[in-house]
Amino acid sequence: MKAGRLTALVGIVTLVFLVMPILIVVGMSFSSASSLQFPPPGLSLRWYRSFFGDPRWVEALVTSTMLAFASSIVALVLGSAAAYGIVRGRFPGRGFIDANFMAPLIVPTIVVAVAMYLALAKVGLLGTWVGLVASHVVLSVPFVVLVVGVAIRSFDERIEQVAFTLGASRLQTVTRVLLPNLVPSLASAWILALIASFDEVIVTLFVAGVYQTVPKRMFNELVLEVNPTITAIATILIAVSVLAMAAIGLITARRGGLLKTMIGR
Amino acid sequence: MGAIEFDGVAKRYGPVHAVRDLSVQVAEGEFLTILGPSGSGKTTILSLVAGLTAPSAGRILIAGRDVTHLEPQQRRIGLVFQSYALFPHLDVFDNVAFPLVVRGRPKVEIAAKVAAALARVRLDGLARRRPQQLSGGQQQRVALARAFVFEPDILLLDEPLGALDRKLREEVQVELKALQRDLGITTLLVTHDQEEALSLSDRIIVLDHGAMQQVGTPDEVYRRPANRFVAGFLGLANLLEGRVEAGRGLRLGSGELVACATGTRPEGSAAAAIVRPERVRLLPESAGEGIAARVRQDVYLGHLRRWHLDADAGQELVAAATDGDQSAAIGDRVRVSWSPADVWLLPEAGAAA
Numbered sequence: 355m356k357a358g359r360l361t362a363l364v365g366i367v368t369l370v371f372l373v374m375p376i377l378i379v380v381g382m383s384f385s386s387a388s389s390l391q392f393p394p395p396g397l398s399l400r401w402y403r404s405f406f407g408d409p410r411w412v413e414a415l416v417t418s419t420m421l422a423f424a425s426s427i428v429a430l431v432l433g434s435a436a437a438y439g440i441v442r443g444r445f446p447g448r449g450f451i452d453a454n455f456m457a458p459l460i461v462p463t464i465v466v467a468v469a470m471y472l473a474l475a476k477v478g479l480l481g482t483w484v485g486l487v488a489s490h491v492v493l494s495v496p497f498v499v500l501v502v503g504v505a506i507r508s509f510d511e512r513i514e515q516v517a518f519t520l521g522a523s524r525l526q527t528v529t530r531v532l533l534p535n536l537v538p539s540l541a542s543a544w545i546l547a548l549i550a551s552f553d554e555v556i557v558t559l560f561v562a563g564v565y566q567t568v569p570k571r572m573f574n575e576l577v578l579e580v581n582p583t584i585t586a587i588a589t590i591l592i593a594v595s596v597l598a599m600a601a602i603g604l605i606t607a608r609r610g611g612l613l614k615t616m617i618g619r
Numbered sequence: 620m621g622a623i624e625f626d627g628v629a630k631r632y633g634p635v636h637a638v639r640d641l642s643v644q645v646a647e648g649e650f651l652t653i654l655g656p657s658g659s660g661k662t663t664i665l666s667l668v669a670g671l672t673a674p675s676a677g678r679i680l681i682a683g684r685d686v687t688h689l690e691p692q693q694r695r696i697g698l699v700f701q702s703y704a705l706f707p708h709l710d711v712f713d714n715v716a717f718p719l720v721v722r723g724r725p726k727v728e729i730a731a732k733v734a735a736a737l738a739r740v741r742l743d744g745l746a747r748r749r750p751q752q753l754s755g756g757q758q759q760r761v762a763l764a765r766a767f768v769f770e771p772d773i774l775l776l777d778e779p780l781g782a783l784d785r786k787l788r789e790e791v792q793v794e795l796k797a798l799q800r801d802l803g804i805t806t807l808l809v810t811h812d813q814e815e816a817l818s819l820s821d822r823i824i825v826l827d828h829g830a831m832q833q834v835g836t837p838d839e840v841y842r843r844p845a846n847r848f849v850a851g852f853l854g855l856a857n858l859l860e861g862r863v864e865a866g867r868g869l870r871l872g873s874g875e876l877v878a879c880a881t882g883t884r885p886e887g888s889a890a891a892a893i894v895r896p897e898r899v900r901l902l903p904e905s906a907g908e909g910i911a912a913r914v915r916q917d918v919y920l921g922h923l924r925r926w927h928l929d930a931d932a933g934q935e936l937v938a939a940a941t942d943g944d945q946s947a948a949i950g951d952r953v954r955v956s957w958s959p960a961d962v963w964l965l966p967e968a969g970a971a972a
């Protein structure tokens with residue numbers, strides 16, 4: 355009992371420590387004060403108005419959204435194909451390829467950023483839209499390879515083999531048998547890729563050139579002055595992330611949650 | 620329809636010989652069972668026929684055509700796995716329709732063929748159920764219907780009855796046999812259950828460590844096993860070891876002579892013979908013939924009663940009879956006898972253990 359209570363106490367303290375800053379930011383975003391102040395002296399939506407009323411912020415929001423959709427869809431298609439090859443393929447070096455896809459998740463982001471900067475400069479794509487999308491694909495593809503790879507691994511290969519013997523080509527087997535059974539994992543992977551792109555800042559700072567994304571703009575603004583508009587944007591970003599995680603939770607709930615799906619039962 | 624020919628087929632996984640030098644012909648329309656213990660290479664043989672794995676050596680011919688290097692899609696084979704491997708996202712109808720759909724058959728034809736196949740396995744009312752909503756026996760029948768609905772040349776069944784309880788298994792065995800005969804389809808069935816093998820098959824291949832030990836009719840492999848492994852795997856057997864006395868029988872180590880046909884075995888060569896328990900008679904101690912023994916155990920099996928005996932010379936023996944036909948209690952002294960015709964001298968070389 356004693357140990358149980360201690361565990362609970364540590365848990366609560368940790369949770370408060372993690373959640374507190376978020377709550378403070380959310381609280382300040384609804385403040386009526388002209389500077390960062392907590393607790394807020396009064397409530398208002400002025401910082402949200404300031405965000406949506408500023409064409410530069412709106413433009414950054416549009417850029418971020420388009421970038422997130424473009425890169426996450428490309429990452430979903432390429433990452434799923436890669437996961438299929440890695441899991442079901444019978445060629446040597448699969449482990450190496452797998453590790454290669456995972457690298458951006460493990461290597462310090464600043465290293466990835468410098469690498470992307472040099473690589474894109476070399477091929478003349480630095481500061482272009484294509485280069486920006488490509489760099490976000492590299493960053494979000496590990497989530498797709500991870501989630502979809504686990505889903506394929508836990509799908510009984512004999513079901514695909516039976517499809518072959520029943521006359522289905524490899525393409526038919528993938529589209530008619532494998533993909534329909536992967537829908538929840540594909541949706542989760544896509545949402546994770548979407549979020550990964552939407553809140554990315556370091557690599558974007560290096561390679562985006564004139565393109566302004568929301569996080570990049572926030573970063574630049576913070577360097578110049580501390581404006582409470584930032585808290586409104588942060589709140590919006592938090593809300594989007596929470597909704598996305600809730601969506602993943604709902605999608606995978608029937609199979610015991612994302613974590614269990616990923617661990618593979 | 621097609622006959623299958625294995626021509627020196629072998630499969631290695633690194634150091635493991637999953638299948639060794641298999642050469643055997645399966646006739647068109649034949650029901651052949653592959654029987655062997657776990658890990659003996661049964662599933663590997665089926666995957667080789669289905670084209671899911673490539674052999675390390677040898678050729679496989681179906682209906683005279685070399686299919687060794689053909690993709691599974693081009694082999695016209697219906698496969699049922701032990702786990703059934705139904706498509707979880709499709710209902711019963713769509714599962715069975717799958718092979719016809721991927722072949723692009725017209726809707727009307729698909730509907731008619733699927734309905735006929737489902738009726739054949741008595742699943743008419745369940746067409747719109749998902750696999751998860753079916754019992755094991757029903758899932759097994761869906762897998763079977765899916766495997767024959769597109770009229771393949773060959774049916775491959777990997778322990779299809781393994782997951783069913785005993786009573787259901789016996790029912791489905793009868794159905795399966797009838798279905799196979801109606802369709803006249805060449806069938807390879809894998810099992811490690813000797814009763815299933817004996818009751819269903821035209822012929823049986825007995826497999827051990829990837830090597831074929833014997834191929835023959837159920838009667839042949841049961842009554843005239845090629846070696847000790849086959850004799851032991853197809854049920855209980857009394858193993859008698861000794862030296863051949865040409866024209867008379869087998870002289871056991873204990874000095875007793877077991878009368879049997881000795882064929883061309885040279886005088887004095889080491890040999891082993893078997894007698895099945897149900898061929899063994901128990902006689903009263905006063906009888907002049909037979910081996911003297913004491914009853915160690917008396918096992919009641921319902922339809923049968925079985926006695927485990929210790930011969931005075933140290934040999935362990937087993938006898939079995941329909942309950943009521945013979946009787947003996949634990950500790951009784953008896954004499955054990957059989958007719959020379961029921962002694963089978965194992966043809967294996969170097970019988971001395």
Ligand SMILES: Nc1ncnc2c1ncn2[C@@H]1O[C@H](COP(=O)(O)OP(=O)(O)OP(=O)(O)O)[C@@H](O)[C@H]1O
Nearest residue numbers: 632635637655656657658659660661662663664811
């Ligand atoms: N993909 C594989 N890689 C390596 N070894 C394998 C592979 N498949 C089978 N084996 C080995 O080959 C041998 C035969 O396996 P197989 O699955 O054919 O046995 P089985 O007779 O079907 O056994 P069971 O009755 O348990 O299903 C085993 O020793 C097994 O470990």
Ligand SMILES: [Mg+2]
Nearest residue numbers: 661662663777
């Ligand atoms: Mg097997």
